[in-house]
Amino acid sequence: MKNPEVELKLPVIPDIELTATKTAEVISKHMNLSEEKTGEISMAIIESCINAFEHSKTKEIYIHFIVSDDKLTVKVIDRGTGFDKSKVEIPNIENKLKADARKRGWGLQLVAELMDTVEYDSNESGTTVTMTKKKENNE
Amino acid sequence: MKNPEVELKLPVIPDIELTATKTAEVISKHMNLSEEKTGEISMAIIESCINAFEHSKTKEIYIHFIVSDDKLTVKVIDRGTGFDKSKVEIPNIENKLKADARKRGWGLQLVAELMDTVEYDSNESGTTVTMTKKKENNE
Amino acid sequence: MSDTIKNIEEKSGVVVISTNGYFNNIAGDAVLEVFNQKMESGNTKFLIDMADSKVVNSIGVSILIEIIEKLQAVDGKMAFTNLAGIVEKTFNIMGITKYCEVYESIEVGIEKLS
Amino acid sequence: MSDTIKNIEEKSGVVVISTNGYFNNIAGDAVLEVFNQKMESGNTKFLIDMADSKVVNSIGVSILIEIIEKLQAVDGKMAFTNLAGIVEKTFNIMGITKYCEVYESIEVGIEKLS
Numbered sequence: 001m002k003n004p005e006v007e008l009k010l011p012v013i014p015d016i017e018l019t020a021t022k023t024a025e026v027i028s029k030h031m032n033l034s035e036e037k038t039g040e041i042s043m044a045i046i047e048s049c050i051n052a053f054e055h056s057k058t059k060e061i062y063i064h065f066i067v068s069d070d071k072l073t074v075k076v077i078d079r080g081t082g083f084d085k086s087k088v089e090i091p092n093i094e095n096k097l098k099a100d101a102r103k104r105g106w107g108l109q110l111v112a113e114l115m116d117t118v119e120y121d122s123n124e125s126g127t128t129v130t131m132t133k134k135k136e137n138n139e
Numbered sequence: 140m141k142n143p144e145v146e147l148k149l150p151v152i153p154d155i156e157l158t159a160t161k162t163a164e165v166i167s168k169h170m171n172l173s174e175e176k177t178g179e180i181s182m183a184i185i186e187s188c189i190n191a192f193e194h195s196k197t198k199e200i201y202i203h204f205i206v207s208d209d210k211l212t213v214k215v216i217d218r219g220t221g222f223d224k225s226k227v228e229i230p231n232i233e234n235k236l237k238a239d240a241r242k243r244g245w246g247l248q249l250v251a252e253l254m255d256t257v258e259y260d261s262n263e264s265g266t267t268v269t270m271t272k273k274k275e276n277n278e
Numbered sequence: 279m280s281d282t283i284k285n286i287e288e289k290s291g292v293v294v295i296s297t298n299g300y301f302n303n304i305a306g307d308a309v310l311e312v313f314n315q316k317m318e319s320g321n322t323k324f325l326i327d328m329a330d331s332k333v334v335n336s337i338g339v340s341i342l343i344e345i346i347e348k349l350q351a352v353d354g355k356m357a358f359t360n361l362a363g364i365v366e367k368t369f370n371i372m373g374i375t376k377y378c379e380v381y382e383s384i385e386v387g388i389e390k391l392s
Numbered sequence: 393m394s395d396t397i398k399n400i401e402e403k404s405g406v407v408v409i410s411t412n413g414y415f416n417n418i419a420g421d422a423v424l425e426v427f428n429q430k431m432e433s434g435n436t437k438f439l440i441d442m443a444d445s446k447v448v449n450s451i452g453v454s455i456l457i458e459i460i461e462k463l464q465a466v467d468g469k470m471a472f473t474n475l476a477g478i479v480e481k482t483f484n485i486m487g488i489t490k491y492c493e494v495y496e497s498i499e500v501g502i503e504k505l506s
């Protein structure tokens with residue numbers, strides 16, 4: 001099948017993001033991606049799902065997987081509040097270790113480090129995270 | 140969240156039905172269903188997905204999970220050829236063990252035995268399998 | 279060895295085949311292939327260990343019926359061990375357990391078959 | 393014991409906590425609770441065995457930062473073992489591995505910590 005697409009609509013149920021990581025595993029295997037990349041994609045999806053569930057103030061999110069010859073594209077979409085990414089602080093462990101510092105705030109950073117490209121399209125009608133993982137020629 | 144719904148659109152990729160069994164696991168846990176029921180629901184979903192992939196001659200299928208207080212409803216939907224269930228033979232192992240007999244043909248039987256209710260709505264525009272698993276009061 | 283078969287060993291005249299992961303058509307065919315080879319070299323007793331196959335589909339399991347048929351012709355035996363609850367239930371519904379015993383461990387399986 | 397913690401044991405003065413399944417906020421809180429109890433009874437060396445937690449999220453892992461902070465105050469130590477590739481990578485990105493060693497097995501971890 002040419003460029004298969006998977007679409008998931010997931011409600012806020014504890015751990016429902018694991019549905020999306022399983023999807024990522026099956027698709028990665030189909031695309032012959034390495035186990036390392038599969039783990040990175042899964043983690044990036046988990047973080048993006050959790051953000052949408054926690055911060056967007058909506059009851060459901062949408063995840064699209066688009067397979068092409070040279071990459072996997074994953075979109076995590078909510079129709080919630082949106083946010084201004086430029087206002088989000090970059091976390092570092094030394095600051096987090098100070099007394100009373102909020103330990104959270106790692107999601108965006110993790111996604112940025114784990115994927116090849118990440119784009120946020122966010123406004124008052126919601127947020128779409130579009131991220132890609134490249135497939136090497138030898139994979 | 141009241142009566143959450145999950146919707147999956149899955150293309151024909153090997154083992155993609157495992158996305159749906161993972162969904163079933165997460166939802167079953169959320170509903171406090173027994174491990175036994177979770178296994179039965181997963182197996183019924185696998186068989187229905189495989190049928191849609193193999194026989195409907197379409198490139199994608201849709202799976203809906205509808206959670207309510209007293210049961211889980213799962214729909215497996217394709218927009219394919221449809222079939223006449225009354226023409227499907229009930230399988231039995233003695234016949235299957237005869238030389239040259241087709242060993243396959245167990246899917247509908249398994250689904251019927253594993254779920255509490257199963258309905259097929261099938262015509263030339265496709266097939267919808269609607270199946271339910273009851274939640275006991277003590278679950 | 280394929281990634282659907284974890285291990286093959288012979289003990290006390292019993293061929294033990296341990297499967298790995300989703301037991302679908304690919305895994306079923308892999309077991310059938312091992313079975314065919316071993317039967318050609320004279321083996322007639324088989325124990326299928328499914329500890330790492332908690333999920334199956336009826337296409338994979340149907341291939342086991344082919345094995346049962348072939349074993350009947352030579353008066354051979356196949357048994358199973360470490361079945362997940364839903365896998366044993368599936369085998370019951372399909373009637374496979376009328377022809378094959380299910381044992382609680384590889385050791386017990388080998389002892390009973392040999 | 394909760395279903396997110398598989399085992400807790402003390403060996404050579406090291407508390408070994410083995411987690412189970414998805415390491416999310418629930419699992420993180422469960423580890424924190426065990427940690428708090430053990431620290432109250434005077435333990436300062438902890439080994440977290442994550443062999444059965446191949447999937448984590450940053451909420452769960454953030455709770456570990458809280459533990460690191462508390463351990464710094466008493467000059468204690470936490471280390472990890474049996475990390476899946478992606479879990480170790482996540483710990484690297486977050487900087488947790490600057491403060492905690494990662495060992496290849498429970499045995500080695502106990503030896504190095506004790």
Ligand SMILES: Nc1ncnc2c1ncn2[C@@H]1O[C@H](COP(=O)(O)OP(=O)(O)O)[C@@H](O)[C@H]1O
Pocket residue numbers: 047051052054055056078080081082083088104105106107108109127
């Ligand atoms: N989908 C989203 N909708 C609204 N706000 C978001 C979304 N994703 C991220 N944010 C905002 O970005 C901030 C940083 O996110 P992240 O780095 O994942 O850390 P954390 O979620 O732990 O705060 C969040 O606190 C939130 O304000």
Ligand SMILES: Nc1ncnc2c1ncn2[C@@H]1O[C@H](COP(=O)(O)OP(=O)(O)O)[C@@H](O)[C@H]1O
Pocket residue numbers: 190191193194195217219220221222227243244245246247248266
């Ligand atoms: N979704 C479907 N679309 C079209 N035909 C179907 C569908 N589901 C089942 N069938 C028909 O019903 C028959 C019996 O299905 P099943 O009991 O699962 O056995 P098998 O798929 O192994 O033949 C199939 O062979 C097929 O003809």
